[in-house]
Amino acid sequence: MALPLLSMLLLECGLRLFHYGYDLDLFIEYPPDKNYLFLNPDASKRYFIDQKNATTGNVEPFRKEKAPGTRRIFVLGESTTIGYPYFHNGSFHRWLQYRLAHTFPDQHFEIINIALTAVNSYTVLGFAREVVDFQPDAVLIYTGHNEYYGAMGVGSTEKLGGSPALVNGILRLRALKTLQLATDLYHKALGSVTSGKAENDGTRMQRMVAEQQIPYQSELYQRGLEQFKANIGKVLDIFTEHNVPVFISNLVSNERDLKPFVSFSENNTRYPEDYEGNALSNYNLGMQEFALAHANASRKYFSKARDLDGLRFRAPGEFNTILSQLAADHANTHLVDMQGVFEAHSPGGIIGNELILEHVHPNLEGYALMSNAFYEELKKAKFIRPEPTREISLAMLKRDMPIPIIDSLAGAYKVANLKRSWPFNAALAQDSVKTETFEERVAFDLAYRRISWENAMDQAYSSYIESKSYLEAREIVEALILEKPFDNALYSKSAMLSGQLGDERRALFSFQKAFGIAPSFETARYLFVLFLKMDEPEKAIPYLDYAIQNNASGFNLTPMRALVQEVVALRARLPADSSDVSVLNRIASTYYRMDNRDGALRYARKVLRLNARNEAALQLLSVLGQPQ
The missing domain is CATH 3.40.50.1110 (SGNH hydrolase)
Incomplete structure (x- = not known):
């Protein structure tokens, strides 16, 4: 009695040994x-x-x-x-x-x-x-x-x-x-028996x-x-x-x-008395009630038509x-x-x-x-x-949400193709398909599996970069990020494109993600510069510290850190008196000394809103080449 079980066990071990299946x-x-x-x-x-x-x-x-x-x-x-x-x-x-x-x-x-x-x-x-x-x-x-x-x-x-x-x-x-x-x-045995017979390749x-x-x-x-x-x-x-x-x-x-x-009993085309069991009759009644804006009645008939549908592709x-x-x-x-x-x-x-x-x-x-x-x-x-x-x-x-038009079009082409086949060919109107633009041609090839999704995205990115369509190029990169969320190079590429578009907040987000995956001196440098431009010096310090510890540029960043700490200390005094012109001027001056022109300009203008004739602020605007 044990012999068949032992044979099965040996066969199983042998198949596993030779990596069968x-x-x-x-x-x-x-x-x-x-x-x-x-x-x-x-x-x-x-x-x-x-x-x-x-x-x-x-x-x-x-x-x-x-x-x-x-x-x-x-x-x-x-x-x-x-x-x-x-x-x-x-x-x-x-x-x-x-x-x-x-x-x-x-x-x-x-x-x-x-x-x-x-x-x-x-x-x-x-x-x-x-x-x-x-x-x-x-x-x-x-x-x-x-x-x-x-x-x-x-x-x-x-x-x-x-x-x-x-x-x-x-x-x-x-x-x-x-x-x-x-x-x-x-x-294999079934294939040899049915060879020569027409196979359902639907x-x-x-x-x-x-x-x-x-x-x-x-x-x-x-x-x-x-x-x-x-x-x-x-x-x-x-x-x-x-x-x-x-x-x-x-x-x-x-x-x-x-x-x-x-729909069973479809011969009864004029709403038979037993329409209760006829899917098409209930559907037509639902359409009538919907046209009359009778929401509850139409919902009842449509739901019943769905439940009575004999081909159960809808739950x-x-x-x-x-x-x-x-x-x-x-x-x-x-x-x-x-x-x-x-x-x-x-x-x-x-x-x-x-x-x-x-x-x-x-x-x-x-x-x-x-x-x-x-x-x-x-x-x-x-x-x-x-x-x-x-x-x-x-x-x-x-x-x-980064959904490139190529993805949207490819989806439309797939559905159009689906509607031409069983069982939709009689149930849904068919859609027309155009392939005139670059996106339409790539999407068509993607929908019919002539190219991979990655290849479609590469083609689109190259085309958008060549035409300087940076917004569309960034959308492609961000679509790839969702596909490969651990790829720090994609985040860096998105950040650079955001910089081209003047979208510093999005650039900051992308650089932070890139740094979280693979910290580097260059990414840290971008981050502390952006945080300083946005007047968030407290957030700049950790990245500045990393850059100092991993300095690959040869620049001495320690004096800049001292200036940033000075700005942090000055900003801490503002909640007590946000109209303290002397503090605002000192922040503007310190930002200027670290070559943060955006920060310097921001605080100089704050001063001038409080005192339009403030000499220090007017002089700083002149140095920055800004109108008074």
Whole structure:
């Protein structure tokens, strides 16, 4: 009886010895720097039977050893969570990353998005089991729309069975090399049998769908609900057990501007008496009520049309009920009301194409709102405590967020291509595509994978620098910073471009980030000069001290430090009497002696506002070549 088990054990050891198959660990070492980890490109293969459907996620390295003071946040979910169709800086977690970095410049946040396309709650659960070993301070989750057709979903071609317990048990065993070998042999045998037959080479979306008709409240429909509830319940159990706060969002989808994909009893075109079970009839009634500005009635019909849609690419409303119940039942779990946020920003409170591109994926405005919803919930839970004077508002975020036009256009091209394929070709109007400008041509190549994202950014940066479009060039650099937040050279490049644009505050922020990653004499010099120009001598001193200790210039900076200390002492006297002209003149004179012309001019003008005939201030203005 032991012989088969011993044979299996020997086979497993042999396969491991010769490195057969895939390493399915969630994180692996980052090749450029062994001190970092990143999402294993093979991690998703555990969840896909047909490996050609397996997907890869972001490359967002994080330290093996979490640095003191670092706040580490993991993001779990599916295609919306990873930011389809923009990816990179279009995703809500990058909006959040940018906002946290600028609201808390002295703190460090690691936001690691491990979402994947074409997966569902099975993958979220599997990843959650491993994430707890990597010191998360919080976890953000947005998942649910792929529950029926994502990997291991009850209506998917990629499924192992109907019981969540059975499927999760098999998924754990798939790390065994023996099972990987058996799977490979099965697919090779299947390939030889089906060779010569037409293979379904449609989109991944089409290949993943086994059941195109899943009626409302049918057995398969109910199994999808049970699968979602069981898996997400276990996810929250895991994080509760490890005392990790979870911010889980309910779901949003396009209800007003997307007709149902599959409507049963469609022969009844004139609203049959049994319209209760007809998705298209409910949708048409919703359109009528919406046209009459009957918000409550239209919302009821649109929601019912979504739930009755037999092709389940949009999660039914019951999923949001499940999420609310699970969040309420788990300590340290916070529900993010994304549905309420999107409805509040939609005409008549009905979510449509103002925020959603096709069926479930937000546009850039939608992703900004998603990030804001998570941000506000983090504030509500006191996970973050921003100072009102330093906080980046949503309006400021939308103004400053570095999303190059190439990314925006590439997203539009991807969606236009998606709408031309099943199942959207009959459900959504098709968009026109233009490729006339430089950005349009690069974006088109990016959307159709003719070039990499990094290559697209390089082309754009070179073009903008050549044309002296420094604002656009800085946007490219800041987009790259969000992709590679540990690259100090990118921060330095952004700071230099900010200097070209006369944006000294942004230059200061970027130089500080660069110095925090890799301190250097040159960066310290830029920092203390900028702080002095901005009349913040106290903040200049640490960088001046570093420059003195690591002096690579040969200049004697010690006298300057004495002058800076003199300014600090003089400024300390001002709160008692801000109209003391003699103190103001001395500060102006000291700034001039250290060649800080901006500081000298600022204080000379303060004096003249108090005494327009002050001789010392007038003389300093003359020396500075400024009109009196």
